[in-house]
Amino acid sequence: MRYCDKCGVTIAGEEARCPLCQSMTLPRGGDSRPPFPDVPTLYARHGLFFRILLLCTVGGAIACLGVDWALGFHGWSLFVAGGVACLWLLLYISIARRRNVLKALTQQVVVVCALGVLWDLCTGWRAWSIDYLLPAAFMSVMLAMFILTLVLRMPSEAFLIYLLLDMLFGLLPAALLAAGLCRNAYPSIACVCVSVIAFVALLVFKGGAVAQELKRRLHL
């Protein structure tokens, strides 16, 4: 204990200065334990790693732009820069959603597909993004969620909404097929079938839980 004769208050712990007026305190026996534990300010532990990664990737992209410019600008360096931006976007989602793996997967599949379609558009539409990327991404995320929930032993309620969302995404190739945008129909057909089968399986085994989860999530 200490005492501040300016404020006239007793101060718990061994404070050299009064917390109220910051003047010197006088000793006064008793308990010396500080009233609150000292918690050091935590700076991001992985800060250095990310800074180096940022410098390397951004530096590399700028170097490519420079080389491209020096060789009379063919535009390939813009793709390198775009690739770096995509990498950081996906990294950001993984870190921001690290506590909720399924949500991260759901957001990432949307971003990956959107970026894929964008790349395809920018490189002279060859339809590879909707022919192969979309079906493959949706099916692999469905599989990944199924394995994750088994391995991490998640309660069924935790993954239902994300699984349902991904199945809805899985029906998107059907719309693209109907619109006649696909050049190779087989992967899209496979994706739609897998989504429908997964949905039926979910209804058969977890029908009640699905209905309740939807009721909770959609309450007005």
Added chain:
Amino acid sequence: MAKNWSRLDNAAKIFPPTSGKADTRVFRFSCTLTEPVDPEPLARALSDAMVDFPSFRYVLKRGLFWYYLEEGDFPATVCEEDAPPCAALYHGFAAPLFAVTYYGARVNLEVYHALTDATGALQFLRTLIYRYLLLRHPELARDGVPALDYDASRGQRMDDSFDRYYSGKRRRMAPGPVAYQLRGLRPPQWRQQVIVGTASASGLLQRARAMGATITELLAAILLLCIDAERPLRARRRPVVVTIPVNLRKYFDSASARNFFSVVNIGYDFRAHPATLEAVVASVRESLRRALTPEALENRLNALGALERNPFMRAVPLFLKDPVMRLSCDIAERDFTASLSNVGRITMPEALMPFLERFDVYCATRKMQLCVCTLGDTLSMGFTTSLISTDVQRRFFRALTAMDLDVTIYANHPESR
């Protein structure tokens, strides 16, 4: 098995969209015992208390239109205090909305405000301490300690009393004037500056009575005067306003362990009236008397309830609702400078009193908050700010020592390292 779930109560709806690094919306109740805490019986007591209070099992989730509470599945764990006071509990995923920690002889209960208010949290902490002391000292159980005086079924504890007492009748309320706001340097990472002061409850009551006031009125008046004395001259054109949360369980029949509170704003215009303690006390008493009528409280309850029942507001998806709620909260919160919450006298069975030293309460805030509670003759006043400056607190506690009260200060170091 079907999971239980529940809508957020009316007061809680504002907390999830508006809580973040700057204002975690977490408050802490702590109980200091007379001997060091033993974590093992504390964990067992916690698991028993969680059975008594089903709402503390809930986790917060996002729906398409609203946030909601869903029964969670997590073990009862206690750990040694290792974070700054009132650090964030809700991170946007299904984790417990409260935490029990210990430090030396102190047991801390930190609660996210969407789960419950101070009254609900206090009932939980009292049950926890009661069960802990009975496990820690089996001889007490042999002598037969009377049960806690909290009479409420599980259904009553889960009750959404805002919904129960919503009648739809209301008059339009004019928004209050924009109040003076404290400014200054802030500690790193939006940490809270916590300064708890204890004084004799009977001594303070005696001084309040001498002025014909209650403890809350006296403390509110001192706080108004201290804030006014510390502000720069150019900021004098705005009124100083202290907002006081009101426990609605006293006015409407309810034993809910969830949120059921309202607030009243007490302002004082220092340009038009004298800055003497007597004058401010008289004004605070008069404002409280006018605001604390059942009609005025019911009007406010209905005004808040009408917003969430607005069909347009209901059908807006949550990701659009969040920024709107954040903005309207920022605008609404401009009408007060600081907040004063008196939880009042805490009762514990007489046989347990030798093991208890005091209770403290304080709350994370972007402004300034003073939370008061009393155990026996120890009145605890917990100041929190997210400012480095301690000038208002210094004036406040010097005003108490000037009344010949013995004050002991317990402070943290938000700025260290």
